[in-house]
Each structure stands twice: as C-alpha cells, then as structure tokens.
Amino acid sequence: MEHFAIVHAICRLALAQPTDALVFQVKRLADALLEGGNEEDASALRAVLLLSERSAEMTPRRLVPARGIAVSGEALLPNTILPADKETGARLLDVIFPSETAKALPIFSDAHRRAAEQLVAEWSNAERLREVGVSPTMSCLILGAPGTGKTTLAYWLAHQLGLPVVLARIDAMMSSFLGTSARNITQVFNFANRFKCILVLDEFDSIAKMRDDPNEAGEIKRVVNALLQNLDTRKPIGITIAVTNHPKLLDSAVWRRFEVQVQVPLPDFTTRCEIVRRYATPCEYSEPEILTMAALLDGCSGAEVEDFVRAYKKRFILDPVPTSPIEAMRDVIVINDGRVSNEVKAKFLTDDAHLAVWLKNNDELSLGVVEIASLIGKSKSAVSRLMNTKF
Structure with missing residues (x-):
C-alpha cells in the first residue's frame, strides 16, 4: 500500500484514545489489506489494534462525575474485562x-408509570435531594407475575439515565463447589461497585431464598449471607435493581435491603386496550375489535396480550382469510389455549347467539348491536334475532 507508513502512524496516534467507530474502521482497513494480499501491512495494523486494547485494559479509567445522577465510578467500556467463575471460566455477568x-x-x-418516572427524577436530581438532607433511592425490588414488564422496566430506568446495565448471570454465579457461589456474588458486586452502572439481579429468588427452607442445603445460607453483606456495602455506592417472579421465596432479611418495592400487577382492562393498540400497528383494527381482545384476555400478562395480538395479525395474513374478527379470535384462542381463562374461552367458543349476549352484557365493552354485528360478521337484524333467542 502506497504511503502505508503515514497511514500506520495516523492509526497509531488515533488509537491512543480509541473509540468504537475508530477501532471498527481500522479493522476494516486491516481486513481490506489482507484480502488484497498485503499481509505485512495488515499484520502491522492488527498489532497496533492489539497494543491499543492492552493499553486500555492497563490504563485506569477516568472517574465520571455524577452530574446530578446518583452514582459515580469509572467509565464502563465495551472492552472492559468481565469477571468469571474461577473453576468453570463462565462469565458472571453481561453488560448492556x-x-x-x-x-x-x-x-x-x-x-x-408515575412511580417509574419518580425514580428517574430522584436519580437525576440527587444533588438537590442531598442539599435538603435526603438521599435518592439506591435499591429497588421489582416483583410480579411473569410477563408483566419487570425486566423491561429495569432496563428502561437505566436507559433514562444513560447508564449501562450490569446484568448478573445467576446460572453462572451458582456453583456446585463449596463456597464458590458466595465468592462469585462478591465478584459481581465488586465489579458493579467499581463502575458507573446499574446492577440488575434478575431471577433474584434464585440467590435470595429463605435460609430456613428445609429443602435447601446449608450452602444457600452462605449464599444469602454473602448477598446481604454485599447489598449493605453497595447501598451508598450505586443503584441496584432486583427482579423476581416469586416474592414468597425471598428471605425475610432481603426485603429490608430494598428501599423501594414495586409490585407490577397484571394489566387491567384499560391497560390491556393500550397494549393491543401498541402491538396492532401497522394494522388498523376497529375499536370494537380492540375492546373485545382486551376483554377476552382478562387475567393475562402484558407479554401474553402482545403474543395474542401478534397471532391475530398473522391470522389475517394467512389464506383463507377469516370471515369475521370473531372467527379470527376463535382460531387464535385455540392455538393459545393456556392464555385465555376457561370462563372467557367458553363464551367465545360457543355459538354466536351466546357470544352475542355476552358481548352485549359486558359492561367494560359497552358495545351496541351494530358493533357486535361487525364483530360476528352478520347483519344487525340477524344479531338482534340471535340475542332475542331463548336459551
């Protein structure tokens, strides 16, 4: 490559302060040189990249000022070395x-929604709170049924603050070797305490089980004790969010370590309507269709509502096209049997006459005969006759 010595010098100087985009482009250049048969120049660039990576690992990362956010620490970089289990080599956490x-x-x-925004407001105005003698919330326990959006909430909170998530890998932390699980927990907390991040402990009940559970071995006591000690140490340092589907399994001492405990409930009718609307796009469904889907999914989680809506959209794309929205919903119910309650399923999978009466008498829906007719795919007069049938 002509003038490669100049290009090599420019790359070496630029990589003294590398960015993701710069590293990517230098790698592209090295790959292009290699493909062109210029192995010597490609090797020289790769050597510069390797030297830059090693320098980044050896050089202490700058401390990031708080700027109103409740945590401080070193900047977490894509090439930061992550802790691993010493016996298996399994990585103990992921960085998002x-x-x-x-x-x-x-x-x-x-x-x-207001509760989530309140947490962001606290963390973003930490200095103002400290001026009046109070501290922002540093630990939050999010609990609720599967599929209610708990983990997504934790990630959203981190995104609002522009902070990376340090996600503990519970499966890698728990080891069959005596004492190793407690050591792994300490490794994860030490890492999170060093960097500017939000530590997320998903499936928290796996490491925070009741110590008096007769079904658990003595090792769980050491694990929970290590967890409690690390939670206490971390409290003034950084934000910790734990997520669990099984709050009843948690050790009683764990609850006291979390300043905020958010119970995420199953969505009510109004919330289910909003979920249907969000995931219906780009398809356009009538308001009666949206309301009816929200009604039949009573007791479902947000994730289950989302899955149902996606299946409903696919049903209308397939051949043959359903003759009515109710026919499409019935087809989707059959392949989503576990998501719909037996009571609602019985109403939808019965004849049109019984279903029409149920739709008319459902106070949440407030549907008229014309709207019910559009759902069932019959005329207004036909539906009126169905509803007047003596059962």
Missing part, C-alpha cells in the same frame, strides 16, 4: 449499554 436497553416504558397503569 444504553443503546441496547429498552427505550420505551412498558404499558403500565398511570400510577405505576
């Missing part, structure tokens, strides 16, 4: 940077 975390808050009730 803000560009990869949830940008949209799950659809919650107004009260739960």
Whole structure:
C-alpha cells in the first residue's frame, strides 16, 4: 500500500484514545489489506489494534462525575474485562449499554408509570435531594407475575439515565463447589461497585431464598449471607435493581435491603386496550375489535396480550382469510389455549347467539348491536334475532 507508513502512524496516534467507530474502521482497513494480499501491512495494523486494547485494559479509567445522577465510578467500556467463575471460566455477568436497553416504558397503569418516572427524577436530581438532607433511592425490588414488564422496566430506568446495565448471570454465579457461589456474588458486586452502572439481579429468588427452607442445603445460607453483606456495602455506592417472579421465596432479611418495592400487577382492562393498540400497528383494527381482545384476555400478562395480538395479525395474513374478527379470535384462542381463562374461552367458543349476549352484557365493552354485528360478521337484524333467542 502506497504511503502505508503515514497511514500506520495516523492509526497509531488515533488509537491512543480509541473509540468504537475508530477501532471498527481500522479493522476494516486491516481486513481490506489482507484480502488484497498485503499481509505485512495488515499484520502491522492488527498489532497496533492489539497494543491499543492492552493499553486500555492497563490504563485506569477516568472517574465520571455524577452530574446530578446518583452514582459515580469509572467509565464502563465495551472492552472492559468481565469477571468469571474461577473453576468453570463462565462469565458472571453481561453488560448492556444504553443503546441496547429498552427505550420505551412498558404499558403500565398511570400510577405505576408515575412511580417509574419518580425514580428517574430522584436519580437525576440527587444533588438537590442531598442539599435538603435526603438521599435518592439506591435499591429497588421489582416483583410480579411473569410477563408483566419487570425486566423491561429495569432496563428502561437505566436507559433514562444513560447508564449501562450490569446484568448478573445467576446460572453462572451458582456453583456446585463449596463456597464458590458466595465468592462469585462478591465478584459481581465488586465489579458493579467499581463502575458507573446499574446492577440488575434478575431471577433474584434464585440467590435470595429463605435460609430456613428445609429443602435447601446449608450452602444457600452462605449464599444469602454473602448477598446481604454485599447489598449493605453497595447501598451508598450505586443503584441496584432486583427482579423476581416469586416474592414468597425471598428471605425475610432481603426485603429490608430494598428501599423501594414495586409490585407490577397484571394489566387491567384499560391497560390491556393500550397494549393491543401498541402491538396492532401497522394494522388498523376497529375499536370494537380492540375492546373485545382486551376483554377476552382478562387475567393475562402484558407479554401474553402482545403474543395474542401478534397471532391475530398473522391470522389475517394467512389464506383463507377469516370471515369475521370473531372467527379470527376463535382460531387464535385455540392455538393459545393456556392464555385465555376457561370462563372467557367458553363464551367465545360457543355459538354466536351466546357470544352475542355476552358481548352485549359486558359492561367494560359497552358495545351496541351494530358493533357486535361487525364483530360476528352478520347483519344487525340477524344479531338482534340471535340475542332475542331463548336459551
């Protein structure tokens, strides 16, 4: 390559302060040189890249000022070395940077949405709170049924603050070797305490079980004790969010370590309507269709509502096209049997006459005969006759 010595010098100087984009482009250049048969120049560039990576690992990372956010520490970089289990070599955590975390808050009730925004406001105004002698919330336990948006909420909170998530890998932390699980927990907390991040402990009940559970071996006591000690140490340092589907399994001492405990409920009718609307796009469904799907999914989680809506959209794309929205919903119910309650399923899978009466008498729906007719795919007069049938 002509003038490669100049290019090599430019790359070496630029990589003294590397960025992801710069490293990517230098790698592209090295690959292009190699493909062109210039192995010597390609090797020289790869040597510069390797030297830059080693320098980044050896050089202490700069401390990031708080700027109103409740945590401080070293900047967490994509090439930061992550802790691993000493016996198996399994990585103990994953790092999820803000560009990869949830940008949209799950659809919650107004009260739960305001609670999430309150946490962000506390963390973003930490200095103002400390001026009046109070501290922002540093630990949050999120609990609720599977599929209610708990983990997505944790990621959204991190995204709002522009902080990476340090996600503990519970499966890797728990070891069959005596004492190793407690050591792994300490490794994860030490890492999170060093960097500017939010520590997320998903499936928290796996490491925070009741110590008096007769079904658990003595090792769980050591694990929970190590967890409690590390939670106490971390409290003034950084934000910790734990997520669990099984709050009843948690040790009683664990609850006291969390300043905020957010119970994420199953979505109510209004919230289910909003979830249907969000995931119906780009398809356009009538308001009676949206209301009816929300009604038949009573007792479902937000994730289950989302799955049902996706299946409903696919049903209309397939051949043959259903003759009515109710026919499509019935087809989707059959392949989503576990998501729909037996009571609602019995109403939808019965004859049109019984279903029409149920739709008419459902106070949440408030549907008229014309709207019910559009759902069932019959004329207004035919539906009126069905509803007047003596059962």
